Amino acid sequence: LSWKEEAKKRVAAEAVGHVKNGYIVGLGSGSTVAYAISNLSRKIKEEKLDVLCVPSSYQSSFIAVKEKIPLTTLDEYPILDLAIDGADQIDKKLNLIKGEGAALAREKIVASSAKKLIIIADETKLTANLGLDHHVPIEVLPFGAKFVLNRILKSGWKATLREGKGKVGPVITDNGNFIIDADFGIIKDPRELEMKLKNIPGIVETGLFIGMVDLAYIGTKAGKIQKLEKK
Ligand code: A5P
Numbered sequence: 721l722s723w724k725e726e727a728k729k730r731v732a733a734e735a736v737g738h739v740k741n742g743y744i745v746g747l748g749s750g751s752t753v754a755y756a757i758s759n760l761s762r763k764i765k766e767e768k769l770d771v772l773c774v775p776s777s778y779q780s781s782f783i784a785v786k787e788k789i790p791l792t793t794l795d796e797y798p799i800l801d802l803a804i805d806g807a808d809q810i811d812k813k814l815n816l817i818k819g820e821g822a823a824l825a826r827e828k829i830v831a832s833s834a835k836k837l838i839i840i841a842d843e844t845k846l847t848a849n850l851g852l853d854h855h856v857p858i859e860v861l862p863f864g865a866k867f868v869l870n871r872i873l874k875s876g877w878k879a880t881l882r883e884g885k886g887k888v889g890p891v892i893t894d895n896g897n898f899i900i901d902a903d904f905g906i907i908k909d910p911r912e913l914e915m916k917l918k919n920i921p922g923i924v925e926t927g928l929f930i931g932m933v934d935l936a937y938i939g940t941k942a943g944k945i946q947k948l949e950k951k
Contacts, residue, residue, distance in 0.1 A: 724842045727939025731840040732756035734937045734945055735804045738838060741769045744797045746830035747784060748805025749777040749823035752840050756804050761787035774800060776830040777823040777894050794833055803834035807841050807936075808927070809854050814839070814936055814950055815910050817850055819857030819927030822882070822893045828925055831932055839936040843946070846938055850928075851907035857882070857927040858900045864922020865890075865898045871920050878903040897924055 732755035772792040775781035809817040872879040879902040882891045890898045914928045938946040
């Protein structure tokens with residue numbers, strides 16, 4: 721395995737260490753979370769734990785089913801003990817950009833339902849400034865996609881409708897929506913940007929996760945784990 725995959729595995733195991741018997745656990749999406757799901761499956765079997773999980777995407781649901789992890793829903797358990805998720809960018813204040821896998825809306829709901837949110841990532845995701853060489857994925861209603869795109873472009877930013885792979889035309893999210901990738905450059909005030917975006921009709925959710933993270937484990941190239949905690 722490459723150092724990155726090793727790092728992802730390491731932080732996944734560290735996060736799964738927080739799961740206790742009786743926990744309801746929210747599962748994020750992406751390749752790092754995939755390691756956490758496999759690890760959690762082993763832990764449940766070995767320690768004979770009574771744990772239920774709420775997946776944030778078809779991807780994490782399919783992996784959890786394959787790993788024989790019992791699943792539940794937010795309708796049955798609106799409060800989760802813990803959520804484990806990945807990120808596309810993370811700054812020192814533990815603010816995130818998410819949504820490369822187009823799962824950001826459900827991920828944000830799962831993360832917001834959890835008493836504790838742990839983020840796992842390799843060190844390439846760490847940044848001094850959110851938005852530096854990175855776009856922000858935004859989930860939009862198909863009906864309002866052009867309208868939202870024009871609003872963002874008119875404000876002087878760059879934005880494109882995400883095209884699908886394995887399908888012509890736009891990416892369709894698990895919620896039946898489109899994704900706009902917007903480039904805001906370095907984001908000085910992510911909370912303010914989030915508020916501005918949320919005021920545009922048609923935007924369902926943004927990939928900005930502000931002030932939500934309790935703990936982040938960052939896997940380094942040197943084989944260590946950097947722990948970042950909410951202050
Ligand atoms: C999914 O929409 C994203 O928010 C993922 O959490 C993010 O892309 C992390 O994925 P990796 O762990 O594969 O980098």
